[in-house]
Amino acid sequence: MSQIRNFCIIAHIDHGKSTLADRFIQKAGLVDERNFRNQILDSMDIERERGITIKSQAVTLPYRNSRGEDFELNLIDTPGHVDFSYEVSRALASCEGALLLVDATQGVEAQTLANLYAAMEHDLTVIPVINKIDLASADVERTREQIEIDLGLDSSSALLCSAKEGTGVTDVMDAITERIPAPSGSQEGSLQALIFDAHYDNFRGTIVTCRIFTGRVKAGDIIQLMSNGATYRVEEVGVFRLKREARASLSAGEVGYIIAGIKTVRDTRIGDTVTLANTPAASPLPGFREVKPVVFSSIYPVSSDDYRSLADAMEKYQLNDAALTFQKDSSAALGLGFRCGFLGLLHLEIFQERLEREFDQSIIMTVPTVMYRIVLNNGETVNVDNPLYYPDPVNIKESLEPYIRTRILIPERYMGAVMELCLSRRGVNSRFSYPSPGRIEIQFEMPLSEVIYDFYDRLKSITQGYGSFDYDMLDYRASELVKLDILVNGERVDALSQIVHKDRARERALHVCEKLKDEIPRHLFKIPIQGALGGNIIARSTISPFRKDVTAKCYGGDITRKRKLLEKQKKGKKKMKIIGSVSIPQSAFVAIFKADEKEK
């Protein structure tokens, strides 16, 4: 156990985490140069494309340090996005140390700060690493200063490296063996293993990734999940070396996997404790909680005939995404579908992209919303996460909406713009701190609903990419909510309804009317689009009809050409949702929750 080191890498997006991990994997000789491809740990296409990590992963790296001592380094790769902060916290709990990777050309960012705080909460030994020192724009001294002042770390302990070039990587690996403490914990006690990830394998079922804190687990053991008491027989345990490598047992201090005939990922819970059924631990490891979705949206198949196929895809998808919640939903406009809950907007986007790419589903998604709390006149409180079920306003006594505390870190010069943005998003109780000269941290209390569509995009654009953002859930506060309905050609389209704050209703309504005007193609008739609160029209736009659409001639009896064109157009039209007599393309539903180009 003294030769084991468990660590993670804390970094802002694009600061080089995956590249550094790739170098470690090469140094450990797990993969030869020829088969090497970049960003080995980010195995999903989306992860590579977006440069983000969605799921936690672990890899066990054999390493002989400069003193000739052999170690097993367990690198635990954590997601870097605020949507997945609970997963991050469980991965951190499985480590004794963390590398804090800072891009020498960018400096410390809000997410780095947030993740560092999290690491400190878990008493991890933090090793600051300054990356990208090979670049001309690298400012090592300034970065050191930020590490010292913003982060309160001893900058003289910071290591310099270029993960891309490979310089300094050995120093970093040596520091892991020298500075990060070995795990402690008895191999003799009752088993306590912390689940920090689970993924689904078509052949083996759920593969649980965990850190063993006490005791030992081996094939044949009957394990028990402490949150729900479910028991399973262990088929195999082992460690990850890019591929799984079976071992006789896993014992205290180690990180590895357990395969135990667990059918779906949903049967496991991140943060749960695994123990042995016969000799259970007295108590679970601390910190377990149920993850609750905070953003909700409905999905419908573009063609109602595809509902079954979508339902199948959802079942399969869920095998590998325990955070996704869903239930049946039905809309007058879009037919049968599902109401889904997500950890955040990124989670939602990833879901949508994967469903379309990997599961070949054409879906329509409704405007994301948060969970509102509505107190009725009869004293009853209902949770509303779907505009379809918004109560009749005459029955509403009070409405509440969830608030968050945002943490925004920016260069000082953007303060005015960012303040304006936050205030326009109903931010209150601002607090400022100046972690280092020229930089400012702004905290606001803000309704969650104001950040779920485009806040981050807007922030990035007004700060030219220098702003970073993170948030914590706060509480529910009284709010004045209204239900905004959208009428297309005089018909209310339930799937376009939104719950909004009364002061934002007109702006949202105008936005939707304009977007729909751009997205819905011309028809044979004029199409009015209206935004309404109850019977009050508060915004409108109009799509003018075709003025002329007829080809001059059919070529010398070549009717085939004409018909094929019609068949193609017909196919395109079939991909649209027909509501009343208006065909609405899938893109229209997406466009209404995207920011305006001109706003950007």
Add this chain to the structure above:
Amino acid sequence: MQSGLYVHIPFCRSKCPYCAFYSIASQSLIPRWVEALKSECRLVSGSLKDRFQSFNTIHFGGGTPSILDPGILERIMKCLLAHFSFSGLCEVAMEANPLDLTAERVSAIRSLGFTRVVVGAQSFSEKSLAFLGRKHSGRDVRNAMEVLRREGFQNTGIDLIYGIQGQTIEEWTADLEKAVAFSPAHISCYCLSLEDGTRFGRMAHKGDLATLSSEKEREFFLAASDFLGRRGYIHYEVSNFARGRQFESRHNLKYWRREPYLGLGPSAHSFDGTARWWNIRSIKGYCEALEKGSLPVDDREDLTAEQTALEKVAMGLRIREGFSLDEETRHWIRTDRIEAMEKEGLIVREGMNVAPTMNGFLVADRLPLELVV
């Protein structure tokens, strides 16, 4: 049902930059092509006898049929009469370039049995003619129309093109005025379209050329309909006007009514009521096939019931008489839409017949999509 016989003459003096029909600007292959065409008549008449009973229209299209010497036209005509059976022949038409229509040539054409000559005037404005790459002038058209009248042709047609970039409504009405002055039996008004595979199409692709706005096109379209309507022309198809029902193009109506027709020559299309097929779109390929004794068919398709209904609706909505909502068609159509469209003033329904209005003509490419989806 009586069928139509189409002969594609794929030769022109020069290629017009807007035209997407198959033709070449060289005449050296004419002799070889005539032989191939004769072989095609022989082969087709043998193999397709059962598909086409008898023909009542002949249409020489192109290309520029008037480019052919009367001697060659005669050989072709004799060949057709020898291999196909005709009954109640009511229209023998030829498309012509005004420059070809000398008194001598027109007299020969008339004695070969042609009953209808359509003159590709396109415009009377020098500016427009130059833009369209036409080699003739307005005066040439006048001469041609004079000759046709003198030689006794009652059934004459003039083709016009509108919607040229920069064209004004006044210029367009001036073209219509000049055309009407010859009292042709038939006038076609084609809106310029920038087709793939043409020079204009390539220019449009590069952004060097654009059509008029749909608003302007609509204005020109309605101006033509109104202008010609007042002068006694029936707007019987989207782009076609006739000075009385008897002067409607009997051959072209077969395309829109989905009556059978047989196409001969490179790129010609045929339809026997259930299947469509078309010839190779190359003179060389066409000749080579026939020289080896095989039919020069490029491809064919058998129509499904759904495709038949779609065609019926799409074609029927291009003609004033409309189409009949027979049981077959009703099966594939959203009849609720018919009512809605009638309310919108796009179509009129009388019993089982559905016909487009003027507003319907204007969006005739959209209507079938609304009806069949």
